[in-house]
Amino acid sequence: MLLEGSNRRIHAVHNHAGMAVAGLAADGRQIVARTKSEATSYENTYGEPIPIKELCERVASYVHLCTLYWWLRPFGSGVILGGYDRDGPQLYMIEPSGVAYRYFGTAIGKGRQAAKTEIEKLKLSEMTCREGVIEVAKIIYGVHDEAKDKAFELEMSWICDESKRRHQKVPADLLEEAKEAAKAAQEDMDAD
């Protein structure tokens, strides 16, 4: 009963940045709304797109705020923020505690431990963004437990020179290619 496209996990927060959410959907929605607001208000004040590091810090400080007062509950979701600014492409993760770091590869959610292990095997500095899309798809399919987890839909977005430094959904043909490669890799593993 999974309708395609019914459960958006990735949101564009500005032309040059996107955010993936894990955890309570409503809480994640609030974080995304705040991020969008910070990005547009920065650009209105300073006349340039918000540097991703600055955006991350603003969001993290907002998430952290909700851990400081007894009358507020912490956010029940973490987010991964990816963007491309003047200093190049950057990836950040903000956890419910308000802690935020810059990463070259990271994962969040139920299968994060396994995913992180798989990511560590990759040689990130030698990969192009296209190749990365394929690898990420493989990892997502890889950590999905057929027995325990429900059916899922793969949602992917990217931001790179090929996407003209704008955050957008991965083009349909590349997405298909990634899904095929992931399924093939699964079968290889099962075959052993």
Added chain:
Amino acid sequence: MDIDWINAPHSMGTTIIGVTYNGGTVLGADSRTSTGMYVANRASDKITQLTDNVYLCRSGSAADSQVVSDYVRYFLHQHIIQLGQPATVKVAANLIRQLSYNNKNMLQTGLIVGGWDKYEGGSIYSVPLGGTILQLPFAIGGSGSSYLYGFIDQAWKEGMNKEEAEALVVKCVSLAIARDGASGGVVRTVVINSEGVTRNFYSGDKLPLWHEELPLRNSLLEEASSEVEPMRA
């Protein structure tokens, strides 16, 4: 009797100019601040620092331009602390623009923001009276600028080096000083590039002479005799 100058607001008649070259920016200004007909300060510094790498040329009301530059310096400082790296000229210019535009009914100041940052190299932004912001390869402002439009359109060239750019700035300001009564004094320049900032000062005797201007002469007394005898009682 024209004693109104005593209470007239300080206005910088002014000529200000900013020019980009292949490694950075050169800003230039005259040094006359007038209250009506009286020259309140004949050696003023109209090029103010906003950050290590961004400077501002001020024209119009002296008070207004000083207050605006003080606010922007303060905001920029906080911005730099937050960002953890030097400010870009674009950000400085936008902050100036915000103040100028939002307070347009009360302010009367034309500003030129110029500097160097690692992303764009040298850049110049003009923020005239209403609070428009315009990025340009060169900009002129102040009452003396009226006399420079045609000249600089012809004289500015892409890809000048530092010496050529500074010479152009000095020539422009001195031409304007020659024709504009509200501009005068000395020519101050500020050169900003990746290596840092250099301030220069060109006093009247160093400036080129233009049509009908008289050359500098020593007093007749000195000219008449090589050895001057002191006056005796």
